[in-house]
Amino acid sequence: MASGQVCVSNIVTGTYDEIYAVVCQIPEGRVATYGQIARLINRPRGARQVGYALAALSDDKQVPWHRVVNAQGGVSRRAKGGYEEYQQILLESEGVTFDESGRIDLSRYLWRSSDCT
DNA sequence: CTTGTGACTGTAC
DNA sequence: AGTACAGCCACAA
Numbered sequence: 001m002a003s004g005q006v007c008v009s010n011i012v013t014g015t016y017d018e019i020y021a022v023v024c025q026i027p028e029g030r031v032a033t034y035g036q037i038a039r040l041i042n043r044p045r046g047a048r049q050v051g052y053a054l055a056a057l058s059d060d061k062q063v064p065w066h067r068v069v070n071a072q073g074g075v076s077r078r079a080k081g082g083y084e085e086y087q088q089i090l091l092e093s094e095g096v097t098f099d100e101s102g103r104i105d106l107s108r109y110l111w112r113s114s115d116c117t
Numbered sequence: 118c119t120t121g122t123g124a125c126t127g128t129a130c
Numbered sequence: 131a132g133t134a135c136a137g138c139c140a141c142a143a
Contacts, residue, residue: 034126048125048138049123049140070125070126071126075124077124120143129136130132130133
């Protein structure tokens with residue numbers, strides 16, 4: 001599938017920007033956990049920062065933040081409610097199926113950064 | 118520089 | 131399986 005990766009152009013090597021870059025690299029139909037992303041940017045204990053970075057994310061950036069879920073494979077609550085449902089809809093639109101409890105099968109949809117080359 | 122907070126994670130009960 | 135506590139990093143005031 002022709003995935004559209006068009007956000008890396010605005011990325012700057014800083015702190016949050018690295019997180020955005022990783023999120024942008026997540027292909028469609030795949031999801032990544034905060035801890036996974038945190039490790040990718042060399043911040044194995046910065047899982048919190050990843051979520052905080054997405055919280056501070058602005059609409060100007062085309063970052064698929066909806067592909068980022070917690071370690072339980074579920075959508076975390078945001079500071080401004082209303083978007084948790086929006087995220088699930090976007091993921092379902094990409095082919096991701098949710099569990100009865102509203103959770104994703106990470107063993108099946110978890111994105112692998114170190115695979116296929 | 119110190120304090121507070123947050124879209125998290127892992128362990129323990 | 132769900133709830134509770136502590137740890138961690140980065141940014142704003």
